[in-house]
Amino acid sequence: MQSDTQLLISVSEFLWYEADLLDHKSYQEWLQLWTKTGFYIVPAELDETDYLNSVNLAMDDDEMRQLRVKRLENGESVSAASVSGTIRMISRIRIVESSDDQVKVRLAMTLNEMRHGVLVTYPAEVEYTLNRSADGFKIEQKVVKLLHTESYLRTVSFIF
Amino acid sequence: MLEENNLSTACRAASMVEEGRIHKQLYSDEAIFEAELDKVFNSTWVFIGHESEVPEAGSYKTAWVGRQPVILSRDRKLQLHVLENRCRHRGATVCEKRKGKSKSFTCPYHGWGYGLDGSLRGLPKEEEYKGVFAKSDMSLVNLRHETYNGLVFATYKKDIEPLEDFLGGAKKWIDLFVKQGGGYPLKVLGEHRFNFPGNWKIQLENTTDAYHFPIVHKSFISSLDDQTADIFDFLDGEGFVEDLGNGHSVMVMIPELTDLEENLDEPIPERFQKLAEELRQEGVAEPEVKRLVRAAHGTGFNLNLFPNVSCSMAFFRVLRPVSVSETAIHHVALGGEGAPEAFNRKRIRLHEHFQGPMGFGTPDDGEAWERVQKGSIAGPDGWIMVNRGIKNLHQSPDNNPAGEVCSETGMRAAYQQYKKMMSSTEDK
Ligand code: FES
Numbered sequence: 198m199q200s201d202t203q204l205l206i207s208v209s210e211f212l213w214y215e216a217d218l219l220d221h222k223s224y225q226e227w228l229q230l231w232t233k234t235g236f237y238i239v240p241a242e243l244d245e246t247d248y249l250n251s252v253n254l255a256m257d258d259d260e261m262r263q264l265r266v267k268r269l270e271n272g273e274s275v276s277a278a279s280v281s282g283t284i285r286m287i288s289r290i291r292i293v294e295s296s297d298d299q300v301k302v303r304l305a306m307t308l309n310e311m312r313h314g315v316l317v318t319y320p321a322e323v324e325y326t327l328n329r330s331a332d333g334f335k336i337e338q339k340v341v342k343l344l345h346t347e348s349y350l351r352t353v354s355f356i357f
Numbered sequence: 358m359l360e361e362n363n364l365s366t367a368c369r370a371a372s373m374v375e376e377g378r379i380h381k382q383l384y385s386d387e388a389i390f391e392a393e394l395d396k397v398f399n400s401t402w403v404f405i406g407h408e409s410e411v412p413e414a415g416s417y418k419t420a421w422v423g424r425q426p427v428i429l430s431r432d433r434k435l436q437l438h439v440l441e442n443r444c445r446h447r448g449a450t451v452c453e454k455r456k457g458k459s460k461s462f463t464c465p466y467h468g469w470g471y472g473l474d475g476s477l478r479g480l481p482k483e484e485e486y487k488g489v490f491a492k493s494d495m496s497l498v499n500l501r502h503e504t505y506n507g508l509v510f511a512t513y514k515k516d517i518e519p520l521e522d523f524l525g526g527a528k529k530w531i532d533l534f535v536k537q538g539g540g541y542p543l544k545v546l547g548e549h550r551f552n553f554p555g556n557w558k559i560q561l562e563n564t565t566d567a568y569h570f571p572i573v574h575k576s577f578i579s580s581l582d583d584q585t586a587d588i589f590d591f592l593d594g595e596g597f598v599e600d601l602g603n604g605h606s607v608m609v610m611i612p613e614l615t616d617l618e619e620n621l622d623e624p625i626p627e628r629f630q631k632l633a634e635e636l637r638q639e640g641v642a643e644p645e646v647k648r649l650v651r652a653a654h655g656t657g658f659n660l661n662l663f664p665n666v667s668c669s670m671a672f673f674r675v676l677r678p679v680s681v682s683e684t685a686i687h688h689v690a691l692g693g694e695g696a697p698e699a700f701n702r703k704r705i706r707l708h709e710h711f712q713g714p715m716g717f718g719t720p721d722d723g724e725a726w727e728r729v730q731k732g733s734i735a736g737p738d739g740w741i742m743v744n745r746g747i748k749n750l751h752q753s754p755d756n757n758p759a760g761e762v763c764s765e766t767g768m769r770a771a772y773q774q775y776k777k778m779m780s781s782t783e784d785k
């Protein structure tokens with residue numbers, strides 16, 4: 198594999214920015230990171246590849262992403278109000294594929310949440326398809342593969 | 358000794374159930390929890406799964422009866438079996454996958470191999486057992502199981518009444534529920550799995566609790582178009598909760614969606630226009646488009662089957678007691694076997710919208726349930742009230758007691774069955 202340090206740095210910068218937005222609940226800015234056609238996907242089966250025709254924990258197109266953000270922001274959801282905060286670490290970033298208009302990235306993430314005084318930790322592998330555009334990267338697809346998927350999750354009122 | 362303790366504990370628990378209230382200790386007393394596994398989960402029909410989850414010869418899935426691991430399998434003659442997941446040698450589980458296909462179950466410890474029907478087929482160095490046992494005596498333990506309209510139940514109580522008698526008044530509602538395949542056999546499309554730190558009975562109550570809906574699920578309702586939001590505004594409507602006997606109940610929230618094969622000539626609602634268009638493009642004729650669109654919605658009722666499953670509008674909600682203060686839940690998505698892809702896809706998207714640990718509904722339920730568990734610890738004494746609507750009952754067309762849609766009639770039905778089972782002195 199040809200190493201492209203510059204690309205790795207710009208991809209990392211983008212992904213850290215996204216992580217920072219989500220931990221700080223800057224959801225409106227987060228929505229701006231997406232293409233219109235993009236999908237935010239949290240599969241319910243780790244070996245599934247046909248997300249459209251299978252049950253996912255989340256399968257958000259543009260409209261559902263906006264509704265999800267609205268739910269988290271409008272103060273009507275008691276569980277969203279109970280989330281005191283999340284802290285996520287991303288690491289092991291690898292450029293899997295890169296072309297003139299797209300980059301595919303895979304990374305490891307651990308998200309920590311304090312839920313009713315109990316620390317809950319979600320390790321995940323996250324796969325991104327990023328479109329290159331004039332004003333930087335846009336997310337075309339984000340797939341969050343949680344280790345918990347194999348057993349049982351707690352309920353989630355934030356965005357991975 | 359343990360049996361005796363369980364017995365007195367169970368009687369203590371039974372005495373904590375009154376007509377319109379239950380003692381909060383029923384959520385947090387560990388001895389009562391252990392007694393429940395014995396007196397409730399080991400003494401009745403427990404929902405294991407839907408037969409479409411094991412569609413072919415060799416298909417299997419793992420499940421539970423109470424806390425005990427079992428396997429639902431289909432053998433080469435397509436017969437179903439419910440097997441204890443415990444090797445007859447020294448007790449290892451023989452299957453750890455959630456689901457799959459296999460010719461046999463091989464114990465990883467010393468290699469005993471069992472057929473899909475549980476029979477012991479082969480074992481390494483068999484000669485050492487010569488004169489010790491016959492292989493035919495060492496099958497995986499088979500549980501008695503019966504199926505109604507695709508729903509598979511198993512039991513540890515050998516002399517229990519037939520499943521159909523146990524379901525009784527609930528059968529008619531199961532028949533209505535399975536119509537949401539839209540003219541195709543009902544099929545499991547996938548599931549969500551999550552848990553919450555609370556007692557299983559908190560979940561049992563919830564599927565017959567319409568009262569919480571506009572409060573807890575306000576953010577879900579806000580995410581709907583106006584027409585759909587109207588449908589979910591059912592507390593002032595004609596709905597009802599009916600006690601079906603044996604702890605079962607039905608809560609009809611949207612009476613217009615009781616029978617999905619009726620009113621097929623109604624106009625297609627705005628939010629299903631896109632689905633209708635996709636179906637037409639798949640070449641589906643107009644009468645079937647109408648039938649599928651109507652079924653896509655799911656039914657307008659929750660059928661609660663004591664003790665562990667609710668046929669809840671469009672999906673199965675299966676609960677599993679893990680400990681006195683932890684419960685695992687499966688939200689099982691349903692569609693039609695062989696139905697047009699667009700139909701099943703729409704059903705899946707609707708499922709994801711509300712259900713599961715990341716849906717727009719469940720996390721808020723989970724928050725409320727967790728708070729109930731936490732709050733129930735407050736104070737040395739206190740009661741959980743289930744007396745809503747107790748003075749406003751009427752008789753249903755099937756001659757059952759029924760209350761308003763947001764009454765707690767279904768909870769009372771479940772708790773009376775619970776009381777009966779916990780106070781039973783009958784031997785299994
Ligand atoms: S425990 Fe299963 S073969 Fe020994």
Ligand SMILES: [Fe+2]
Nearest residue numbers: 569570573722
């Ligand atoms: Fe709810």
